[in-house]
Amino acid sequence: MMSRRQSIWISHLVQRYQFGLLLCLFVTLAGCSEHHLSFLDPQGPIAAAQRGHYWFVVALSMVVVLPVIVLTPWLVWRYRYGGTAIYRPHWTFSKKMEWLIWGMPVLIVAVLSYVLWTATHALDPYQPLSSDKEPLRVQVVGYDWKWLFIYPEQGIAIAGKLMFPADRPLALELTSNTVMQSFFIPALGSQIYAMNNMVTKLHLAAGAPGTFRGQNAQYNGKHFHEQRFTAEALEPYAFSDFVEAARKTGVPMTRQRYEIFADPSTLSEAERIIDNGTNDGLISFSQVPEGLFEAIVDGPLLARALLPSGPVAMTPRNVSAVPKAPAGASIVPFKKEAAQ
Amino acid sequence: MSYFLDMLLGRLDWDALPFWKMLQEPTTFNIINGTIVTGAASMVVLGGLALVALITWFGKWRVLWSDWLTSVDHKKIGIMFIVVAFVMLARAIIEAVFMRAQQSVGLGGGFLSAEHFGEFFSTHGTIMIFFMAMPFLTGVINYIMPLQIGARDLSFPVMNSISLALTAAGAVLVMVSLVLTPFSTGGWSGYPPFTESPYSPGAGVDYWIWAVTLSTLSSTMTGINFAVTIYKKRAPGMHLMRMPLFCWTALTTAILMIFGMPPLTVATALLALDRYLDFHFFTTDLGGNMMNYVNLFWAFGHPEVYILILPAFGVFSEIFSTFSGKRIYGYKTLVIATISIAALSFTVWLHHFFTMGQDASINAVFGIATMLIGIPTGVKIYDWMLTMYRGRVRLTIPMVYAIGFIMLFVIGGLTGIILANPSIDYQVHNTLFLVAHFHNMLVPGMLFGMLAGYNYWFPKAFGYRLNERWGYRAAYSWIIGFILAFFPLYALGLLGMPRRTVAFLEPAYLPWTIVAGIGALVVLFALFSLIMQLGVSIRRRVTYAVPIGDPWDGFSLEWSTSSPPPEYNFPVIPQIASRDPFRSEKDSGQAYQRPEEYGNIEMPANSALGPVLAVVSFLMTFGLVWYMWWLVIGSGLMGLAALVGRSFVRRTTRIISADEVRRTHESWLDQVARAKAITRADERDTTNQGLAASPVEGAVQ
Numbered sequence A: 001m002m003s004r005r006q007s008i009w010i011s012h013l014v015q016r017y018q019f020g021l022l023l024c025l026f027v028t029l030a031g032c033s034e035h036h037l038s039f040l041d042p043q044g045p046i047a048a049a050q051r052g053h054y055w056f057v058v059a060l061s062m063v064v065v066l067p068v069i070v071l072t073p074w075l076v077w078r079y080r081y082g083g084t085a086i087y088r089p090h091w092t093f094s095k096k097m098e099w100l101i102w103g104m105p106v107l108i109v110a111v112l113s114y115v116l117w118t119a120t121h122a123l124d125p126y127q128p129l130s131s132d133k134e135p136l137r138v139q140v141v142g143y144d145w146k147w148l149f150i151y152p153e154q155g156i157a158i159a160g161k162l163m164f165p166a167d168r169p170l171a172l173e174l175t176s177n178t179v180m181q182s183f184f185i186p187a188l189g190s191q192i193y194a195m196n197n198m199v200t201k202l203h204l205a206a207g208a209p210g211t212f213r214g215q216n217a218q219y220n221g222k223h224f225h226e227q228r229f230t231a232e233a234l235e236p237y238a239f240s241d242f243v244e245a246a247r248k249t250g251v252p253m254t255r256q257r258y259e260i261f262a263d264p265s266t267l268s269e270a271e272r273i274i275d276n277g278t279n280d281g282l283i284s285f286s287q288v289p290e291g292l293f294e295a296i297v298d299g300p301l302l303a304r305a306l307l308p309s310g311p312v313a314m315t316p317r318n319v320s321a322v323p324k325a326p327a328g329a330s331i332v333p334f335k336k337e338a339a340q
Numbered sequence B: 001m002s003y004f005l006d007m008l009l010g011r012l013d014w015d016a017l018p019f020w021k022m023l024q025e026p027t028t029f030n031i032i033n034g035t036i037v038t039g040a041a042s043m044v045v046l047g048g049l050a051l052v053a054l055i056t057w058f059g060k061w062r063v064l065w066s067d068w069l070t071s072v073d074h075k076k077i078g079i080m081f082i083v084v085a086f087v088m089l090a091r092a093i094i095e096a097v098f099m100r101a102q103q104s105v106g107l108g109g110g111f112l113s114a115e116h117f118g119e120f121f122s123t124h125g126t127i128m129i130f131f132m133a134m135p136f137l138t139g140v141i142n143y144i145m146p147l148q149i150g151a152r153d154l155s156f157p158v159m160n161s162i163s164l165a166l167t168a169a170g171a172v173l174v175m176v177s178l179v180l181t182p183f184s185t186g187g188w189s190g191y192p193p194f195t196e197s198p199y200s201p202g203a204g205v206d207y208w209i210w211a212v213t214l215s216t217l218s219s220t221m222t223g224i225n226f227a228v229t230i231y232k233k234r235a236p237g238m239h240l241m242r243m244p245l246f247c248w249t250a251l252t253t254a255i256l257m258i259f260g261m262p263p264l265t266v267a268t269a270l271l272a273l274d275r276y277l278d279f280h281f282f283t284t285d286l287g288g289n290m291m292n293y294v295n296l297f298w299a300f301g302h303p304e305v306y307i308l309i310l311p312a313f314g315v316f317s318e319i320f321s322t323f324s325g326k327r328i329y330g331y332k333t334l335v336i337a338t339i340s341i342a343a344l345s346f347t348v349w350l351h352h353f354f355t356m357g358q359d360a361s362i363n364a365v366f367g368i369a370t371m372l373i374g375i376p377t378g379v380k381i382y383d384w385m386l387t388m389y390r391g392r393v394r395l396t397i398p399m400v401y402a403i404g405f406i407m408l409f410v411i412g413g414l415t416g417i418i419l420a421n422p423s424i425d426y427q428v429h430n431t432l433f434l435v436a437h438f439h440n441m442l443v444p445g446m447l448f449g450m451l452a453g454y455n456y457w458f459p460k461a462f463g464y465r466l467n468e469r470w471g472y473r474a475a476y477s478w479i480i481g482f483i484l485a486f487f488p489l490y491a492l493g494l495l496g497m498p499r500r501t502v503a504f505l506e507p508a509y510l511p512w513t514i515v516a517g518i519g520a521l522v523v524l525f526a527l528f529s530l531i532m533q534l535g536v537s538i539r540r541r542v543t544y545a546v547p548i549g550d551p552w553d554g555f556s557l558e559w560s561t562s563s564p565p566p567e568y569n570f571p572v573i574p575q576i577a578s579r580d581p582f583r584s585e586k587d588s589g590q591a592y593q594r595p596e597e598y599g600n601i602e603m604p605a606n607s608a609l610g611p612v613l614a615v616v617s618f619l620m621t622f623g624l625v626w627y628m629w630w631l632v633i634g635s636g637l638m639g640l641a642a643l644v645g646r647s648f649v650r651r652t653t654r655i656i657s658a659d660e661v662r663r664t665h666e667s668w669l670d671q672v673a674r675a676k677a678i679t680r681a682d683e684r685d686t687t688n689q690g691l692a693a694s695p696v697e698g699a700v701q
């Protein structure tokens, strides 16, 4: 007899055939993080299509790969020295074989090329996703070693998390304030480079509410591995709540705060100085002026000019929560290094 | 006084010493890291001192100078290239083991600092490509190609010695960076703007720039030398379509070097202008654009991967045919496939940056071009299998590498096809999947090829076979170690783990990184076995001797000479009448003939230009790294003087008299007459003196 739990497991198994299952199993065994890590466990249409394409290429290529892996040991055994199989030391060519060994790869590459062409166009990161809802515009800026997500239509910016409503696609524009970086949320879809003075684009969508690990995939120095964030697809109402809260309680974006944020430091270092010290891995900025992203693309001086001068110190509501020690102390060494 | 010191030392300071930071801030973490790098630095210093002491003790300075360093003999230069490759291989593997060890405990921390991890992957990659793989294949081609085409030397022997000098100087520069730190953390690709001075101040990137510059200059000259030699110095009757496949791959590699290396020389030169003279080619401000660097780098980088792999293909072609006791299947097909791979390799460089934001159609075109390369490569693999088909396969050490190669290489090919799809590359680019893929091409492909060639041709070069027991241990542990170390990285890449990550927070990664760490230890054992193999073989060199020179019943010309061959290779330049000339001679009983007459042989004379330029280029680049301008100018003048001086040298050749040639050759022929021919069953036995029984006597069956 099968227990109920087991049968649930098995139906699960049938649904999530393929590697995806093994993967989830593994993640669970290994103490599971609630964040989805991989496109083999896709959480949106792009990643799902990529997974399909991936397995298709693997399967088709097997036609060429498997014979080699299977036949090589057989050949070594069958035609071993001291064996009794036929020996034809002067046999060096066969037209039939030639047709086969050129023909098979040519055919497979032809099919794969066709699929490649269509998939590349279908999954072009610049291509807006079809949806009955207007996409949410977010502008992404890479710093050393953190990301800033500007919501131009909402007048807010956040770092550490990328929040968006699950029912609307994401339309991202990206740049870097520093060296080249690569913006990547594997469970949702493609990665794309963010480069200084330039804007790249990326379109993503989530299938349902959830949290997904996001990161920089292009090495940019010693805190590279800490340049991570969580992408969260929220229920529509939760997203409006979030925007409201950020507008109200976020720290106003001033020139001074921006400069501290833009300095080389990790997110938590920046958070300690700028934010309210809640240490929740999230900095929210309110009063983000229009055109900030465009100014950053055009040059760091323009971005500064755009921002109003104001204190770095905390807004009154959270003064009490400020941790004592770190403030200046942690940022100074970074400045010194950068100026070396 | 201090002004004088500043002049003298440039920007070299106390904190360049690897233990400085640990003394200044003695935290546990710093002490661990300081000890590791100081240990490495002392190994370099002590190793250097021990070498000097040994040479002095045995009184070998004169021999070293006149028989080796100033020699322009392609065979000796080839051997010296391979020595450089082995030393650097050892260092790069140890670094790899450190990286793997770090990631096996890297869940949320580890023992290596992020800076040291950055230096490790940068030096590991740079060394493996420029100071292990390039010298290795250059050395093997140097040694074998002239023998296979029936030539006495390369076309430009002194230039050959200069190529070695530049590579050696670059390798020494990378070694010195262990003692006077730091090295770059910008990876082997050195992408700006990260490698520009605002983001990477200090000497690290400059070490990288000059080491790579020396290497690319060296390889460009090597390419010219090889190509001209193959075009001009083939023995009469050795048509292009009669050349052994190894020579074909040498030719295509040479052409790729000529066109592929300069883009990188230019790219590093422009980066140097940015860093030294405030130009703005690739900076983030004043109109710099790093995309130009990325294009230049990969205009070099993709042809480079075929420079690395094609010679290995050539080695495997020789090995499959020799150890299957059978002519190679589909010679013409293999030639065509080699040439198409070389040509296509210039049309695909964009696949290294599908994610830079270009148009989908452009990505798709380059993706399809990339997949096209899979066709001739697949054909080659099937050709090798068909060479074994109806042959008599002997599982010698080179053959173990070869079998490991084809079975693993197809998996690398499969993941290459996967990566060629832009829409999938968007997911696995910059992850460990990519790292696994290129190691899957480079380790079973390039490295196994070179190690197989080393086992195969060592008896030719030194006159005795390599020890089998340690040889098999090395080969099998390379294969197993590779599988354990790199297959988990495919899984990690699919799980979204970026490359170049010192630590991570996902527990799901841990089991895989631990397995990969174990694999790295097996690889370390493989390295140890290689060292043991060489040591044991040297000790038993008399027992393993194969002076007659044909221990494997070979097909091509190099096996027709004594082992080691005389300086002039052939007493009389052979007349070639067929594709596998030595095989045909043996089949028709025409091998080991006494020439009717001997003539004087003119060989290039030794030259000190190579070693002088090695010193000059090392000093100059070292001065550039540390801003010691007096050293740069001084060594520059020295180099100029050496070049001008060389043009006054009148005696650039040396005559070896016909008498001497006769004496040497006939005493060898006497040895041949006395030697006992063996069948393939005794190939690995000490009765193997390098004389093969003819097929009539059942040599192969």
Ligand code: HEM
Residues within 6 Å of the ligand: B093, B096, B097, B099, B100, B121, B122, B124, B125, B126, B128, B129, B133, B186, B187, B188, B189, B435, B439, B442, B443, B446, B447, B485, B498, B499, B500, B501, B520, B523
């Ligand atoms: C034999 C065992 C080897 C091991 C265990 C090994 C290990 C590694 C590791 C751990 C990395 C860093 C991966 C990362 O980015 O996280 C790496 C990078 C690299 N390796 Fe190897 N490797 C080996 C052999 C080779 C060989 C034979 C070559 C070339 C001929 C090579 C070329 C490279 C290159 C080019 C990189 C990239 C460096 C960069 O990120 O800039 N490796 N290897």
Ligand SMILES: [Cu+2]
Residues within 6 Å of the ligand: B301, B302, B305, B348, B349, B351, B352
């Ligand atoms: Cu490539």
